[in-house]
Amino acid sequence: xxxxxxxxxxxxxxxxxxxxxxxxxxxxxxxxxxxxxxxxxxxxxxxxxxxxxxxxxxxxxxxxxxxxxxxxxxxxxxxxxxxxxxxxxxxxxxxxxxxxxxxxxxxxxxxxxxxxxxxxxxxxxxxxxxxxxxxxxxxxxxxxxxxxxxxxxxxxxxxxxxxxxxxxxxxxxxxxxxxxxxxxxxxxxxxxxxxxxxxxxxxxxxxxxxxxxxxxxxxxxxxxxxxxxxxxxxxxxxxxxxxxxxxxxxxxxxxxxxxxxxxxxxxxxxxxxxxxxxxxxxxxxxxxxxxxxxxxxxxxxxxxxxxxxxxxxxxxxxxxxxxxxxxxxxxxxxxxxxxxxxxxxxxxxxxxxxxxxxxxxxxxxxxxxxxxxxxxxxxxxxxxxxxxxxxxxxxxxxxxxxxxxxxxxxxxxxxxxxxxxxxxxxxxxxxxxxxxxxxxxxxxxxxxxxxxxxxxxxxxxxxxxxxxxxxxxxxxxxxxxxxxxxxxxxxxxxxxxxxxxxxxxxxxxxxxxxx
Amino acid sequence: xxxxxxxxxxxxxxxxxxxxxxxxxxxxxxxxxxxxxxxxxxxxxxxxxxxxxxxxxxxxxxxxxxxxxx
Numbered sequence: 171x172x173x174x175x176x177x178x179x180x181x182x183x184x185x186x187x188x189x190x191x192x193x194x195x196x197x198x199x200x201x202x203x204x205x206x207x208x209x210x211x212x213x214x215x216x217x218x219x220x221x222x223x224x225x226x227x228x229x230x231x232x233x234x235x236x237x238x239x240x241x242x243x244x245x246x247x248x249x250x251x252x253x254x255x256x257x258x259x260x261x262x263x264x265x266x267x268x269x270x271x272x273x274x275x276x277x278x279x280x281x282x283x284x285x286x287x288x289x290x291x292x293x294x295x296x297x298x299x300x301x302x303x304x305x306x307x308x309x310x311x312x313x314x315x316x317x318x319x320x321x322x323x324x325x326x327x328x329x330x331x332x333x334x335x336x337x338x339x340x341x342x343x344x345x346x347x348x349x350x351x352x353x354x355x356x357x358x359x360x361x362x363x364x365x366x367x368x369x370x371x372x373x374x375x376x377x378x379x380x381x382x383x384x385x386x387x388x389x390x391x392x393x394x395x396x397x398x399x400x401x402x403x404x405x406x407x408x409x410x411x412x413x414x415x416x417x418x419x420x421x422x423x424x425x426x427x428x429x430x431x432x433x434x435x436x437x438x439x440x441x442x443x444x445x446x447x448x449x450x451x452x453x454x455x456x457x458x459x460x461x462x463x464x465x466x467x468x469x470x471x472x473x474x475x476x477x478x479x480x481x482x483x484x485x486x487x488x489x490x491x492x493x494x495x496x497x498x499x500x501x502x503x504x505x506x507x508x509x510x511x512x513x514x515x516x517x518x519x520x521x522x523x524x525x526x527x528x529x530x531x532x533x534x535x536x537x538x539x540x541x542x543x544x545x546x547x548x549x550x551x552x553x554x555x556x557x558x559x560x561x562x563x564x565x566x567x568x569x570x571x572x573x574x575x576x577x578x579x580x581x582x583x584x585x586x587x588x589x590x591x592x593x594x595x596x597x598x599x600x601x602x603x604x605x606x607x608x609x610x611x612x613x614x615x616x617x618x619x620x621x622x623x624x625x626x627x628x629x630x631x632x633x634x635x636x637x638x639x640x641x642x643x644x645x646x647x648x649x650x651x652x653x654x655x656x657x658x659x660x661x662x663x664x665x666x667x668x669x670x671x672x673x674x675x676x677x678x679x680x681x682x683x684x685x
Numbered sequence: 686x687x688x689x690x691x692x693x694x695x696x697x698x699x700x701x702x703x704x705x706x707x708x709x710x711x712x713x714x715x716x717x718x719x720x721x722x723x724x725x726x727x728x729x730x731x732x733x734x735x736x737x738x739x740x741x742x743x744x745x746x747x748x749x750x751x752x753x754x755x
Contacts, residue, residue, distance in 0.1 A: 252698065256738075442732075
């Protein structure tokens, strides 16, 4: 029970941070939804990184490494270490500048304005919102499961999930984006130190890792865990496309708008890869250690191998503190709830004249009401569908591919004058159809069996359908890029006035004035 | 300079595909698998690549937005 008490104390602490942020806030919409575009460099880095990390980063990755080996780090972490900061550098900085110049608070506001379109923006809002909901549900489920395990069953799943939903709702409701960013920054600092602490403590208890690694190396069946032999070359290549999704997640792109200065992005893009290293390397490594210590677990039983290692190799108090670190990762739904609230109030309420009619204050309260509705809805789903987390896991997997496939749309909007709303619509429709199509193909097939049709094209891996051996994300991203290019060339570009706003002509300085 | 940076970035992207280490289960120092060590070093290389972009290809024109509105 002691670990559970420590976790409860931690939850009380982060709730207080939200209340503190509320006291520091102003009543304006920009303050509630974007922390007044005033975050400093350290909070910006930590909150942006924390926003991107989910329960999977710490629990799921070690569970996956248990079965597939150390290659999971290259598959998911080192690819993200390059691609995510690169997209923050290319896209995040531009979104920040355009948002500040024109007052945008969401991606859809920018895209509507950039392409002179209304309903296509609404379509993009609907796709993005639908792909975000599973994250919130899975975080509540993860909170319930973690509390139950940490407390040894003393805190049941429903109560644990309820407490997590209530705490997140509380600090988002009161603190808005400022509270969310502060809590995220605190949580990130906690879970970044978690990895190193877990490695040191478990290594100390085991007397080092040499023995466990030698055990794996000497067993022909388990030796492949020490390489990436269990990951095909095409799967490995496919995963380079997945991190393109990061900047397209609404909570990440909205977080990019909160920096006080564009210079704050400098530290973020340089340190981001090192933050990934600090979090993922221990999680993956310990997943492989768990395979050496406790072999034979089936997929689905391994998401808590890290908790198992901690409870077996550290004391109760340390286990509780590290459990709080795990909760920090599991509870990353705060920024998603905040993003959905911002999107609803900006892309729907304000767009359809709600703000004009009722004013800024009502807009903020609409956002808060939406926060309550999302948290309550996510809790109800988490309770009703307990034990069916795999549904949401699958939905998230397809959402990653879907958001990655929307990245070419954003690149076209920012860097290509000639891009059009019809190109964006074609790419978005392709993304939706391909995500639903691959989900359907996934549901009618089974791993290890020949694919029901076109077996030379489609295949079935345990976690996904493959297309010529590649993950669906590859054809989705390439198809999206091709469509936005082709359809844009075939349709009329936005008005010259709009283009002049987004691509102002370079100022020609007469040569006599040049230094 | 920007062309050199773009070329360097392409090289870094290609270096991620470490097919030559795919089946290498060698343990460095007795506890660290070679493939994991490679990708840990790769994240360091990614940080250096980002530092180079920030140093030599920073979009300075965006800094105009830092100034408060008149």
